[in-house]
Amino acid sequence: MPSYTLYYFNGRGRAEICRMLFSMSGVSYEDSRITFTDWKNYRNKMPCSCLPVLEIDGKTQIPQSMAIARYLAREFGFHGKDNVEMTKVESITDSFYDLFHDYMRLYHDRDGRLLTCLGADIRNRTSNSAMRIRYDESCQRVLPFMERLLESEGQAFFLGDQIKLCDLMCFAALENPLSENPILLDDYPRIKALRQRVASIPQIKEYLKRRDNSDF
Numbered sequence: 627m628p629s630y631t632l633y634y635f636n637g638r639g640r641a642e643i644c645r646m647l648f649s650m651s652g653v654s655y656e657d658s659r660i661t662f663t664d665w666k667n668y669r670n671k672m673p674c675s676c677l678p679v680l681e682i683d684g685k686t687q688i689p690q691s692m693a694i695a696r697y698l699a700r701e702f703g704f705h706g707k708d709n710v711e712m713t714k715v716e717s718i719t720d721s722f723y724d725l726f727h728d729y730m731r732l733y734h735d736r737d738g739r740l741l742t743c744l745g746a747d748i749r750n751r752t753s754n755s756a757m758r759i760r761y762d763e764s765c766q767r768v769l770p771f772m773e774r775l776l777e778s779e780g781q782a783f784f785l786g787d788q789i790k791l792c793d794l795m796c797f798a799a800l801e802n803p804l805s806e807n808p809i810l811l812d813d814y815p816r817i818k819a820l821r822q823r824v825a826s827i828p829q830i831k832e833y834l835k836r837r838d839n840s841d842f
């Protein structure tokens with residue numbers, strides 16, 4: 627088994643899906659959290675100048691949260707069993723990423739920098755209208771689609787009775803939006819039930835209990 631270090635800020639953010647995959651697999655990794663003050667010293671050294679980054683065996687560094695998540699899902703057995711199922715897993719995962727990405731953008735300035743880097747209070751940044759409209763539209767696009775998918779094809783999870791990357795992403799991507807708007811899923815009972823099922827899996831339950839609370 628390779629050695630893994632996951633670099634991100636001290637928040638759930640885009641790294642949480644990867645941390646959940648590590649928890650599900652039981653594989654150990656270093657959860658390296660960079661402070662916003664230190665980020666300026668790291669930025670130019672990181673591939674793509676953004677986080678998260680996964681470092682494998684102290685040499686290979688991979689940026690992009692979804693590429694990292696797909697890699698870990700394949701390594702740990704949480705991806706599809708064949709090409710069609712893998713594509714379905716990715717299509718659901720990426721749909722949740724769309725929504726999550728638009729939510730995260732509420733916390734970025736015009737240059738795309740995370741506002742927390744600049745010391746802004748992220749909880750007061752949710753009314754930026756153009757980004758807010760885009761995020762609301764993503765919710766209207768993605769959530770009904772996922773609810774219908776669970777109704778027509780879902781069993782215990784999106785693709786059968788085994789948890790996969792897309793189920794974990796359904797949990798991770800909606801955490802921040804739900805902390806701001808607890809009634810977000812009231813019209814989507816199947817998504818809500820799926821998230822509860824994910825949270826009740828022993829490895830995830832234990833992880834959620836022991837992780838630190840963070841702002842985002």
Ligand SMILES: N[C@@H](CCC(=O)N[C@@H](CS)C(=O)NCC(=O)O)C(=O)O
Nearest residue numbers: 640676677678690691692738739740
């Ligand atoms: N598409 C990338 C986006 C990465 C991204 O925007 N990361 C933010 C944190 S969530 C970042 O590194 N911000 C600091 C900066 O841009 O200086 C991914 O999903 O990993």
